[in-house]
Amino acid sequence: MTALDPVLRADATTVHPRLSLNQATIKYADLREALDVTARAGYSSIGLWREPVAEVGVAEAMRLVAESGLRVSSLCRGGFFPAADAAGLRAADADNRRAVEEAATLGTDVLVLVCGPPVGRALERARAQILHGIETLVPHAEDAGVRLAIEPLHPMMISERSAIVTLGEANDLAERFDAHRVGVVVDAYHVWWDPRLREEIARAGRRIFGYHVADWLVPTTDRLQGRGMMGDGVIDLHGVRAAVEAAGYDGPIEVEVIDRTAWEAPGDEVVARACAAFLASA
Amino acid sequence: MTALDPVLRADATTVHPRLSLNQATIKYADLREALDVTARAGYSSIGLWREPVAEVGVAEAMRLVAESGLRVSSLCRGGFFPAADAAGLRAADADNRRAVEEAATLGTDVLVLVCGPPVGRALERARAQILHGIETLVPHAEDAGVRLAIEPLHPMMISERSAIVTLGEANDLAERFDAHRVGVVVDAYHVWWDPRLREEIARAGRRIFGYHVADWLVPTTDRLQGRGMMGDGVIDLHGVRAAVEAAGYDGPIEVEVIDRTAWEAPGDEVVARACAAFLASA
Numbered sequence: 001m002t003a004l005d006p007v008l009r010a011d012a013t014t015v016h017p018r019l020s021l022n023q024a025t026i027k028y029a030d031l032r033e034a035l036d037v038t039a040r041a042g043y044s045s046i047g048l049w050r051e052p053v054a055e056v057g058v059a060e061a062m063r064l065v066a067e068s069g070l071r072v073s074s075l076c077r078g079g080f081f082p083a084a085d086a087a088g089l090r091a092a093d094a095d096n097r098r099a100v101e102e103a104a105t106l107g108t109d110v111l112v113l114v115c116g117p118p119v120g121r122a123l124e125r126a127r128a129q130i131l132h133g134i135e136t137l138v139p140h141a142e143d144a145g146v147r148l149a150i151e152p153l154h155p156m157m158i159s160e161r162s163a164i165v166t167l168g169e170a171n172d173l174a175e176r177f178d179a180h181r182v183g184v185v186v187d188a189y190h191v192w193w194d195p196r197l198r199e200e201i202a203r204a205g206r207r208i209f210g211y212h213v214a215d216w217l218v219p220t221t222d223r224l225q226g227r228g229m230m231g232d233g234v235i236d237l238h239g240v241r242a243a244v245e246a247a248g249y250d251g252p253i254e255v256e257v258i259d260r261t262a263w264e265a266p267g268d269e270v271v272a273r274a275c276a277a278f279l280a281s282a
Numbered sequence: 283m284t285a286l287d288p289v290l291r292a293d294a295t296t297v298h299p300r301l302s303l304n305q306a307t308i309k310y311a312d313l314r315e316a317l318d319v320t321a322r323a324g325y326s327s328i329g330l331w332r333e334p335v336a337e338v339g340v341a342e343a344m345r346l347v348a349e350s351g352l353r354v355s356s357l358c359r360g361g362f363f364p365a366a367d368a369a370g371l372r373a374a375d376a377d378n379r380r381a382v383e384e385a386a387t388l389g390t391d392v393l394v395l396v397c398g399p400p401v402g403r404a405l406e407r408a409r410a411q412i413l414h415g416i417e418t419l420v421p422h423a424e425d426a427g428v429r430l431a432i433e434p435l436h437p438m439m440i441s442e443r444s445a446i447v448t449l450g451e452a453n454d455l456a457e458r459f460d461a462h463r464v465g466v467v468v469d470a471y472h473v474w475w476d477p478r479l480r481e482e483i484a485r486a487g488r489r490i491f492g493y494h495v496a497d498w499l500v501p502t503t504d505r506l507q508g509r510g511m512m513g514d515g516v517i518d519l520h521g522v523r524a525a526v527e528a529a530g531y532d533g534p535i536e537v538e539v540i541d542r543t544a545w546e547a548p549g550d551e552v553v554a555r556a557c558a559a560f561l562a563s564a
Binding site: 121165218 | 436440448474
């Protein structure tokens, strides 16, 4: 642990009790470091990603999480359902079953689904494969006590990340299943532009299994890894949060600022900035 | 006129009769050159932009258009309604009245509206200002015999170009007015990702005043000026066109490939490529 500028160090008394740090905000930290940085800053929970968990193995990851005293607000990510052939679909299903088990082992009941891009031009087929993939996964998730949270991503990420690009579409999918089993993640960065946002948040209601915050920078210079810290962009984050809370959501709020430039900064500094930015602007 | 590689030269017999060249595809050409290139390639119409028209003055532009033998399929662009204050709103209205007059003078009855970005975080106010701006403009457009075509732009362009980012929202706006006066432009590049695309195209019906084509490159490296030629990306352009035609649209189809790298190439070459790409892939 390095000495910190006192101005940058978050104080436990200033950390909003619902705030969680999504690990992608400090992507270059390994799991142990991410847990240390997050706990030290006074957060009570963290959103984990599977890759850094896999680096140490899920059993060791579970031990490290317990040692940190942090709760795990969610695991990112299951999904990536579309595939060009049956073998690809089976591989995706097998991987998603492992993701469900990892979530349960790590003590979170929320697995975030980033649903995956279409193969080539087959957008409608991708959406059908996503529905089928979720249908196949639901019984396993139910057995494991894990809820599946479909995260619609910004349409500009459709060809790299997700064929599910609106909250309306995520709601359409989720409503095919039991409301305790399949829901959505509302990520302000991905959905703020949507003219139907308010009504789709209200419609999601108790199916909101997570709320993520970051900001839209003007200009946005990196389409995939160029999100801004809350307050640095143009999203009405107070308005989105008010809608999410009016819909009944009172769970963790994850700061997920996927920003390539911030990954170069010291983790303690980024986490402290996130904490202050959330209090001031989100 | 320079000699052309015969392989690259479009033949008038191969140009689809509904194909039009949107001038932004060859942005670095001035008006005279754009008209020359387009006519020479065998197109029967062109979509003009106001800036190159203003360079020569609208009277001279009208003369050049007549001389070229081309029809003007549309004029880009009116819009940019939102403003921070009353003076800004008045300036936008005055400019839009001029745009209507220019469209009429140039012999097109379609003025494309790119509605403008929000000021700061005021997205809902921007949308209200856009509605008000269109309401104010409609009587003038009606007097001039010009139809207003609201073009929803991709959500990733919201902070630079348009707070209107879905065809559904454009339809909502258009339906407040007479169907002969206010409609939409369907641009495949801007709307292809939308899970509601098919139903919103059907809903637009006779309000479709224009159809634009380009392709979504993977990866997309330039968020504003990085469109692909038809066939070079992943949009199901045949499917979108079929939906637009099923909705009753049988007017011009504008190639609008806003691609910074293509602007460096000779106009004749770009226009010929557009013609061949349309026949093969759109």
